[in-house]
């Protein structure tokens with residue numbers, strides 16, 4: 466069997482330096498099982514990182530559906546096959562009635578890239594308003610609208626057609642308290658005005674409804690309704706990026722945007738949609754889809770192929786048959802109470818946030834100033850792996866937010882194991 470050193474040596478020869486790994490000493494994983502990853506040495510790690518393996522690592526129902534279809538037929542959407550319509554009917558049934566036209570693609574980036582093209586075709590405007598800290602994908606156009614990248618290491622700054630509004634963070638952001646929802650929405654209005662002044666009136670307002678890369682931020686109530694109203698009044702189309710948060714993870718709702726009571730003009734889907742199979746989707750209204758019918762054919766070799774479609778359907782089967790949305794709600798509530806309880810005993814916990822199985826725990830050195838406890842957060846992540854066999858990542862501008870987005874089969878027992886481990890480690894650290 467290859468050792469970690471063998472694999473790292475091979476990686477160094479053939480993979481680009483720009484790609485990163487989890488942990489200084491990366492894990493050699495050989496198998497997945499539900500909410501667990503099994504390393505080459507047999508260690509079973511509790512996985513709190515992989516929201517992509519939504520219905521569980523190596524899910525048998527999804528794997529069997531994929532194998533069956535691969536043995537039968539795989540082709541592209543220039544032919545007719547029922548699997549495509551069976552899937553898009555099921556998918557659009559889960560969305561507000563207005564969102565009935567679906568483009569199937571192969572990743573979250575592809576979904577957002579296409580959504581941008583559609584919004585630009587609709588409005589004939591390139592101007593785009595985004596939220597600070599956002600990440601929307603790896604293509605050229607998406608790096609341009611991702612402050613997480615263009616303001617980060619290696620970034621080239623904000624392009625002229627893009628305006629950035631504040632992260633609607635009720636804990637650590639610019640506005641706090643009762644009126645913060647409308648204050649943050651007002652900041653979107655200002656960004657829309659700046660777009661016009663800069664000569665690039667906004668055609669697109671794109672955001673996640675809970676923000677992943679910005680630090681698992683759950684915006685204040687009323688924020689998106691007011692921000693969408695402002696964007697639409699300025700002539701922009703509202704895109705909801707559900708790549709991280711969709712498919713029942715919120716617990717109370719199937720989609721993230723529902724937590725804010727809004728209906729987007731375009732929704733983009735990825736990651737969990739195919740349980741690890743490359744699949745994504747853009748769903749919009751017939752009117753907006755019509756604006757994209759400019760005469761130029763849209764063709765996507767792999768998007769919506771029969772294998773991807775049966776995988777997407779199989780993921781929906783499992784979400785339903787195993788009641789995973791309700792499970793996320795229940796386990797999420799258990800985590801919420803558990804984190805709140807930990808926060809009473811550990812000063813380092815400044816804020817606990819999120820919904821369902823999408824949560825963040827902000828670690829701080831000072832509860833008054835909210836100064837990020839970055840070094841403590843990094844130590845904890847390392848110790849969780851080495852001493853507790855729990856995999857967890859960090860997020861947020863201060864790299865101090867423990868980010869929890871496990872496969873949905875993550876159980877109450879798993880939650881207790883994580884809570885106990887954090888309690889022990891924070892006590893040992895004197896925090």
Ligand code: PMP
Nearest residue numbers: 572573574600601602708709735
């Ligand atoms: N949108 C969001 C919110 C994401 O988190 C990501 C990936 N981290 C993407 C889009 C891009 O998806 P992909 O990596 O599948 O291209």
